[in-house]
Amino acid sequence: GDSVTQMEGPVTLSEEAFLTINCTYTATGYPSLFWYVQYPGEGLQLLLKATKADDKGSNKGFEATYRKETTSFHLEKGSVQVSDSAVYFCALGASTGFQKLVFGTGTRLLVSP
Amino acid sequence: DTEVTQTPKHLVMGMTNKKSLKCEQHMGHRAMYWYKQKAKKPPELMFVYSYEKLSINESVPSRFSPECPNSSLLNLHLHALQPEDSALYLCASSQDRTGYNEQFFGPGTRLTVL
Numbered sequence: 001g002d003s004v005t006q007m008e009g010p011v012t013l014s015e016e017a018f019l020t021i022n023c024t025y026t027a028t029g030y031p032s033l034f035w036y037v038q039y040p041g042e043g044l045q046l047l048l049k050a051t052k053a054d055d056k057g058s059n060k061g062f063e064a065t066y067r068k069e070t071t072s073f074h075l076e077k078g079s080v081q082v083s084d085s086a087v088y089f090c091a092l093g094a095s096t097g098f099q100k101l102v103f104g105t106g107t108r109l110l111v112s113p
Numbered sequence: 114d115t116e117v118t119q120t121p122k123h124l125v126m127g128m129t130n131k132k133s134l135k136c137e138q139h140m141g142h143r144a145m146y147w148y149k150q151k152a153k154k155p156p157e158l159m160f161v162y163s164y165e166k167l168s169i170n171e172s173v174p175s176r177f178s179p180e181c182p183n184s185s186l187l188n189l190h191l192h193a194l195q196p197e198d199s200a201l202y203l204c205a206s207s208q209d210r211t212g213y214n215e216q217f218f219g220p221g222t223r224l225t226v227l
Contacts, residue, residue, distance in 0.1 A: 043117075043218040044203065044218040045218070046216075046218075092212075093211075093214070094212035094213075098169070098210045098212065100158045100161075101212065103155035104155065106153070
């Protein structure tokens, strides 16, 4: 079945550092890929999405490119802020029919001043 | 309006109580979802409603009973819960139930079962 693998956390960075959170997936067909962010005590917020190969999703300085050849959707940000401290989930949705949204295990990001 | 609202924000209940969680969206979405999230884990799907009909039940115990009164509202009725049911309960909605469409999540209800 479909699956998503994320790098283990926590990822600890200083403010203004470069961020990469790795995400790879296994799926049949051409899934949609998502990054969600969950701040402490809150629900999940959609951060960005990509629906086909070579699409780049971007939002709030975060970017991720749908790489079909490497089955990856790595999240990047050039300069993190303390306010970016949260848990980040990579997720996959089937392109046709319904399959439940498949989440990675989540990566906690801690940014210190 | 791209918001999914949930009430209450926090709920404490005993094992013999009956309570309900409520979820509302006004985005015209036709699919709505209930998820359960334990600490430091991703959300686990419980139920999917598509066009106000129960589409998927992920083998959830009958002490959880979902209801979709109309296209904007989703309830989760709780009865005779166990302490291990304590978790964050998230509601979500999407344009339809195909995986192509992103799901929008509410802030969740933090449930504690004593």
